[in-house]
Amino acid sequence: MYRRSAAAAVLLAAALTLTACSSGGDGKAEASAASPKPPAASSAPDPADASVAPSQPPADAKPTGPVLPDTKLVPKTGSFTAPQKQYLSGRVPEKTDPAAVLQSGQEACQRVERTAKRDKDAAVGALVAGEIPGAKDAITYLCPEQKPLLAVAAKGFPDGTKQSPAAGTYRALTQSTTCVWEAKGKDGAALASGPLTPPKPGEKITAKIPSGTTQFVSNGCYAWIPSA
DSSP: OOHHHHHHHHHHHHHHHHHHHHHHHHHHHHHHHHHHOOOSSSSSOOOOOOTOOOOOTTTTTTOOSOOGGGGGGGSSSSSSOHHHHHTTTTTOOOOOOOOOOOHHHHHHHHHHHHHHHHHHHHHHHHHHHTTTTTHHHHHHHHHHGHHHHHHHHTTTTESSSEESOOOOOESOOOTTTOOOEEEEEETTTTTEESSOOOOOTTTTOOEEOOTOOEEEEEOOEEEEOOOO
């Protein structure tokens, strides 16, 4: 009787231990399943994710494969204008609807126009930084009224490293208090740098690039254009 009772007690203790471990693990799993995950911060793919497909070529780049000849650049309904045909020439891959390609150019124009209405500097900065894919050709053929913005952007350069910049005074198209820059000479020595103090509200950030600068490096400055 004693042996039978002792054995039963051992079995009961083991069963309780297993049950407790199992309940703890299941409880965590249930709590995890019941608690909704926080929404993603951005819908953009994580560049660190190796499973993400490589980015598409810039919209300004024309297809490398076969394209529709100009004689076949005909919409399913209606007709294209002469500027629209010029924009589409050499840009529509075979078996692709020309209207779909035209729409991407029109959307680029709309983005430039909407941004310029709010802030011309922001529109120029977006063009310099390449944030509106296909904008250069779209403006050239589809919304030529925006060419003045494109002309200003052509004289600027984006944040980062600019090799052998032309000497002169440039203006950063940002109000960021973290914008810093440095002009370097042939030996890598700093010829000029700034800003030394954060800009005041509404104050423009400028950089005077001296003659002989071989490399201009900036960070947090978005884009630069010659100061008027």
